Amino acid sequence: MPDAPGLELIRGEIERDCPAAVLATSFDRAQAALIVDPARVLDVLRWLKQQPGQRYDFLSSLHAADYLPAEPRFAVHYELINRDRVERVRVKAMLADPGSEELPEIDSCVELFPTADAQEREVYDFFGIVFRGHPNLTRILMPDDYVGWPQRRDFPVGGEPVTFTYSEQRYD
């Protein structure tokens, strides 16, 4: 992990090359995080991956979280590793819920990190976050005809009636 001053140094350098892309930093429980503007997330990821002396070139995990009732509600987390310095940094893009039936959108990072392919599909599947430019953004674990985004906090646990043979009528 970069320590808190190290994180601020990284932020300062990103600020020089991509102004206003990093909105805030957080250093909590020994974990460093850069909170970025969702429209500029690719700039920051590309900088972290390609900048000489940084080389956070391994995306170990991409996942999302729903912070309901906080606003903006959703976040996409990118856990990056610098394997030379053995350091981790988290890039966090907060996404607001556009409301009604519309889905929040963010740029896909599959071009930069091919590993994100299945993980972005998983995030789309469970949170309904659309990754612009993803080559095949379909459901991955849930059935193709499933309706709803089951990992959102307002989706009830146990909201799925289990239908056995002959028991369907009871749920109608």
Added chain:
Amino acid sequence: MTEPLATIEETVDRDREIMTINIGPHHPATHGVLRLVVDLEGEMVREVRPVIGYVHTGIEKSCEDKSYWKVIPFVERMDYVSYFFQMEAFCGAVERLIDLEIPPRAKYLRTLFLELNRIHSHLVWLGTTALDLGAISMLWYCFRERDKILDLFEMATGQRMHTRYFQVGGVIEDIPLGFEAKCRAFAEEMPIRVGQYEALLDRNEVFLSRTKGTGIVSRERLLELGVTGPLLRAAGEPWDLRKAFDYLAYPEMDFKIPVGTVGDNYDRYRVRVAEMVESARIVGQCLDALPEGPFIADDRKYVLPPRSELSTSMESLIHHFKLVTEGYRVAPGEVYYSIEHPRGELGCFVLADGSAKPARVHFRDPSFVGLQAFRDMAVGGYVADMIASLGMLDPILGGVDR
């Protein structure tokens, strides 16, 4: 009748005929409920699309409805051959959230059980994969040793699988009398057994021709695809989270990271077999250096008081009641904690919202991410090599689908 046949002859290009076949979801060679849609040109694989989700049970969502200590048996059931790792990832993440230090004995016991579980997981892999390649007797030999590990688990935890042994703050019980001797005997026996497996496979003409030079994926490509663990090490990258990051008792252990050179199926086999020997060494070292002292932290706000205190101490009874009914509350925050699983990096992301239940539990499962490398392994090779590569990739579909 001859005329229609003649027209078919004209339209079909006999040089290049693609046939799409479906393997699975219930097929013994897919090691779980994995479906492969394969485009074949004769015997050659031209395209493969893994279809997953058949055993998706919504474990991550169910965890949001359980208090922290009740999540532990849930997450164990994701990757059902490496249950201790899921427990460690979750408990470690929660311990980092509540800033709870675990006692040294618990660190060593956890390391010991993780390494026993690593051997167990590799034994299941070796037995089933060798079975796919026609070496049927390997299954019985591997499962013989696996049973000894399960006996050890049963002795210490009461369960052979899904033990719920790790708790937030340490482990639930100390190891029983006689465990150490039995475990030490196993740790000494295991390298000999591994030598016997190698004697069966390393000079086996069929096994060698099926594994050497098949399913090669370069180191750079694996890193792009986020693949870690034995697959990446077989391609020559010595990346192991046990060495890279400081967790449990691994900094005090003396072990090597086996690496391969080419990154073919044979290297993957060699790396895993060598890892079994290293894990047996770690088990021995844990037993040698096992510190005395408590096996679980003493913080009564998070850890159940000993059973014996309940009849004498009112405070203990209150703590017990609070922990068992509501559970403990965790201050808002989020933690990503990752450990070296037998298949690569297992990460656990826990988001706490201040209540007694996690707001989100996400597992970065190495099988899920590693399965993306399967297309690179299989396309351009024979369909029989595809089956060998899938065995060497070693996905556990319970972990893929969660």
